Amino acid sequence: MTRTISIDPITRLEGHGKIEIFLDEEGGVKDCYFQIPELRGFERFVVGRPIEELPRIVTRICGVCPASHHMASAKAVDGCFGNEVAPVAHKLRDMYYHAHYIHSHIAHFYALAAPDFVCGPDADPAVRNILGVVAKVGLEIGVGVIKARAMAQKIQELLGGRTTHLVWCLPGGVSKGLKKEELESIKPMVEELSRFADFSLKLFRDVVLGNPRYVDIILNGPYTLDVQNMGLVDGNNALNFYHGQVRVVDFQGREICKYRPQDYAQYVAEHVEEWSYLKFPYLKKRGWKGFVEGIDSSIYCATPLARLNVADRMATPRAQEAFEEMFRTLGGKPCKALMANHWARLVEMLQNVEMLQHYCADPEITSDRFRVVPQRITGEGVGIVEAMRGTLTHHYTCDRNGICTSANLIVGTTNNNAPIQMVTKKVARALIQPGKEPTQGILNMVEMAFRCFDPCYSCATHSLPGQMPLDVSIYAHGELRWHFRRNL
Amino acid sequence: MAEKKLQIALYWTASCGGCDVAVLDTNEFILDVAQLADIRLWPIAVDGKYQDVEAMKDGELDLTLINGAIRNSENEYLAKLLRRKSKILVAFGSCAHMGGIPGLANLARKDEIFTRAYLNNPSIEPGNQKTPCPETRIDGEILHLPQFYKRVYKLKDIVDVDYFVPGCPPAPNQVKAVLLAVVKGDLPPKGSVVGASELTVCDDCKRTKAEKKVKRFYRPFEIIQDPEKCLLEQGILCMGSATRSGCGVRCPNSGMGCRGCYGPTGNVVDQGAKFLSALSAIIDSKDPQEIQEIINGLPDFVSFAYRFSLPASLLQRSLRT
Numbered sequence: 001m002t003r004t005i006s007i008d009p010i011t012r013l014e015g016h017g018k019i020e021i022f023l024d025e026e027g028g029v030k031d032c033y034f035q036i037p038e039l040r041g042f043e044r045f046v047v048g049r050p051i052e053e054l055p056r057i058v059t060r061i062c063g064v065c066p067a068s069h070h071m072a073s074a075k076a077v078d079g080c081f082g083n084e085v086a087p088v089a090h091k092l093r094d095m096y097y098h099a100h101y102i103h104s105h106i107a108h109f110y111a112l113a114a115p116d117f118v119c120g121p122d123a124d125p126a127v128r129n130i131l132g133v134v135a136k137v138g139l140e141i142g143v144g145v146i147k148a149r150a151m152a153q154k155i156q157e158l159l160g161g162r163t164t165h166l167v168w169c170l171p172g173g174v175s176k177g178l179k180k181e182e183l184e185s186i187k188p189m190v191e192e193l194s195r196f197a198d199f200s201l202k203l204f205r206d207v208v209l210g211n212p213r214y215v216d217i218i219l220n221g222p223y224t225l226d227v228q229n230m231g232l233v234d235g236n237n238a239l240n241f242y243h244g245q246v247r248v249v250d251f252q253g254r255e256i257c258k259y260r261p262q263d264y265a266q267y268v269a270e271h272v273e274e275w276s277y278l279k280f281p282y283l284k285k286r287g288w289k290g291f292v293e294g295i296d297s298s299i300y301c302a303t304p305l306a307r308l309n310v311a312d313r314m315a316t317p318r319a320q321e322a323f324e325e326m327f328r329t330l331g332g333k334p335c336k337a338l339m340a341n342h343w344a345r346l347v348e349m350l351q352n353v354e355m356l357q358h359y360c361a362d363p364e365i366t367s368d369r370f371r372v373v374p375q376r377i378t379g380e381g382v383g384i385v386e387a388m389r390g391t392l393t394h395h396y397t398c399d400r401n402g403i404c405t406s407a408n409l410i411v412g413t414t415n416n417n418a419p420i421q422m423v424t425k426k427v428a429r430a431l432i433q434p435g436k437e438p439t440q441g442i443l444n445m446v447e448m449a450f451r452c453f454d455p456c457y458s459c460a461t462h463s464l465p466g467q468m469p470l471d472v473s474i475y476a477h478g479e480l481r482w483h484f485r486r487n488l
Numbered sequence: 489m490a491e492k493k494l495q496i497a498l499y500w501t502a503s504c505g506g507c508d509v510a511v512l513d514t515n516e517f518i519l520d521v522a523q524l525a526d527i528r529l530w531p532i533a534v535d536g537k538y539q540d541v542e543a544m545k546d547g548e549l550d551l552t553l554i555n556g557a558i559r560n561s562e563n564e565y566l567a568k569l570l571r572r573k574s575k576i577l578v579a580f581g582s583c584a585h586m587g588g589i590p591g592l593a594n595l596a597r598k599d600e601i602f603t604r605a606y607l608n609n610p611s612i613e614p615g616n617q618k619t620p621c622p623e624t625r626i627d628g629e630i631l632h633l634p635q636f637y638k639r640v641y642k643l644k645d646i647v648d649v650d651y652f653v654p655g656c657p658p659a660p661n662q663v664k665a666v667l668l669a670v671v672k673g674d675l676p677p678k679g680s681v682v683g684a685s686e687l688t689v690c691d692d693c694k695r696t697k698a699e700k701k702v703k704r705f706y707r708p709f710e711i712i713q714d715p716e717k718c719l720l721e722q723g724i725l726c727m728g729s730a731t732r733s734g735c736g737v738r739c740p741n742s743g744m745g746c747r748g749c750y751g752p753t754g755n756v757v758d759q760g761a762k763f764l765s766a767l768s769a770i771i772d773s774k775d776p777q778e779i780q781e782i783i784n785g786l787p788d789f790v791s792f793a794y795r796f797s798l799p800a801s802l803l804q805r806s807l808r809t
Contacts, residue, residue, distance in 0.1 A: 022627070031626075033626075038559065038560060038562070039620075039636060041593045045593040047596075048595065048791070050787055052709050060506070063504035063657065143516065146519075149515075153513060161738060161744075164506045165657065168743075171709035172709055269616075270609070270611045272606050272619070275620065276620060279605075373709065374709060395610065401787060408611060
């Protein structure tokens with residue numbers, strides 16, 4: 001008897017997503033397809049637009065990580081103008097971006113990841129959400145989380161004038177600088193967020209690491225993949241979110257390649273499957289070999305954990321300590337346990353707050369020389385930043401009048417399309433056993449596979465009381481036998 | 489409160505999630521909403537089930553907010569389903585209101601969009617060129633994808649809409665005001681724009697304004713602007729005069745021109761045409777050749793004038809072949 005399990009939809013990025021799992025005669029998992037059923041076509045409709053407008057158009061790819069698209073786009077546009085940018089503007093953009101990371105990582109950790117650990121992977125779905133988390137840890141902490149995220153948003157607003165869909169970056173720099181009084185109002189919020197970052201790591205240690213069952217799931221569950229890692233590093237191979245070179249390291253820790261943004265097309269290519277609107281990136285020099293694991297695989301992850309695997313070190317001292325503690329606890333670096341992504345996000349958040357502290361102390365940050373008028377249009381640029389959900393590449397060309405002639409985007413979660421495809425299949429195979437009906441708990445354990453990646457289809461879910469929308473249909477000979485659906 | 493709690497739903501179609509973040513950006517107010525209403529469906533936030541929506545009686549929901557444009561068959565199905573189940577349906581945010589930025593895709597054809605995404609693209613290797621299909625058969629199994637439509641529609645093209653909340657995204661204080669208005673039953677006539685004012689962004693903008701006479705338009709990167717003075721008077725394109733206020737003047741306050749996300753004011757049918765007429769009044773020349781040169785300083789005017797409203801405009805979409 002063959003059957004199909006569908007998980008439909010998961011959300012965000014180019015809209016919704018679904019998973020189709022085909023079972024064999026015995027009820028084991030025969031095959032699995034992770035489908036993205038939507039496309040909006042930004043790469044085509046930005047063509048013909050004035051190139052300087054792109055940073056304020058492409059933000060609408062994602063309303064949860066708009067600053068990632070804004071920054072990558074701004075850097076690609078910088079390239080089209082010969083990279084003539086006021087140095088302070090790079091500092092201001094980086095500062096903004098750290099605040100943006102904090103907003104996103106708080107939302108993901110508390111709303112999406114925490115329910116699985118604080119309430120439990122097989123808890124009642126009705127309480128396995130942020131309200132359930134608040135009920136367990138107390139309203140005070142819940143309000144603290146809302147306030148911390150609001151502060152991260154406020155810092156962005158003070159810097160760039162807007163939070164969601166900022167319009168701040170333009171060729172030559174940014175459209176507004178940071179006034180001294182604005183900086184003074186940011187400083188106490190940064191200190192508050194610094195304490196909150198420490199608190200979050202402590203909470204993770206207490207709730208997750210303090211529970212042997214969770215440690216076992218993280219280290220010994222089916223949530224691992226033998227694929228490579230990608231992330232952005234600075235000249236010292238320390239983690240950077242806004243600037244640097246892309247480094248790819250295999251799962252045994254050896255560097256495969258390191259490339260400058262403008263060379264991305266030599267290193268990364270995308271595979272298309274007819275059953276998904278979302279493409280599958282792979283390491284071009286190795287070629288598309290299918291959805292396979294192994295030391296020679298051309299598949300890579302681009303996630304918080306991948307970034308920490310790729311980096312030799314963190315850029316700031318407290319984050320470095322947390323980085324060392326994490327890998328020590330997980331049995332060494334690199335780490336293949338995808339669940340450790342939740343931990344990696346909190347380690348990153350420490351670097352974010354430390355970098356905010358660094359900029360708050362930088363006398364140049366309030367300089368009024370935040371913009372120059374670029375003198376020439378050079379016609380091509382590639383901007384790469386680390387979006388929260390993976391390495392984000394924007395590649396534009398324009399004509400001599402600065403009108404966009406082409407655009408290519410490789411979006412954060414897209415990098416992880418193949419690994420998500422693979423780990424979902426792996427977890428489904430491990431948990432869906434012949435002769436046993438899949439329970440809600442088991443289905444949630446399947447959800448936990450792609451939740452490690454904080455996939456952008458779930459940008460929304462990672463914001464407040466979260467649960468992945470889920471639709472599971474099980475078919476026998478084409479007939480519907482079981483149907484679970486929630487949270488569409 | 490002894491009265492029955494409001495039954496509400498929030499949903500998205502072809503959108504980015506920014507409208508949902510705008511709701512979250514009301515911060516602690518979210519906890520109040522949870523007190524006042526049962527949120528029956530909100531993928532971002534609560535455990536509502538799709539089968540529960542299908543099983544609801546028609547009109548069982550008091551209020552549904554839909555954000556996003558209509559891009560494919562799945563969007564259309566869900567918009568129609570939620571319309572049936574809801575007493576009040578609100579087009580929430582620019583995409584549902586007017587098509588929004590995804591509506592700029594109406595400047596390209598479907599085959600051009602597919603060609604760029606899947607066939608002619610620097611990261612697609614030769615020999616690996618295929619396009620997604622509505623139905624794929626693999627090993628005797630069938631995989632389905634929704635139908636990608638030829639063009640983008642605004643929500644009202646697909647279903648009857650009771651109210652419109654403009655903005656990309658709607659300003660959080662406006663979101664709060666709208667939700668409170670529904671709670672209090674304090675709603676204007678059907679078809680109204682709510683969560684915004686009848687004035688223009690210009691009326692709310694604090695920049696100093698004098699006589700508008702423009703000899704040359706500048707693209708934003710070509711000039712260091714005066715932070716106090718009206719952008720349009722400096723020759724920097726700003727749609728504030730043709731755009732409804734309510735946003736808090738957030739783009740001009742960021743030092744950038746307005747692009748019109750709150751849509752046109754009251755009786756204006758076509759936002760871009762309104763803006764064009766405003767612009768023609770400020771060009772400081774009577775010489776046709778000079779006027780042409782001044783206008784040439786504004787490349788790709790359509791994507792400025794209709795940045796958020798192309799599917800709602802008289803133009804609708806490009807028909808070139």
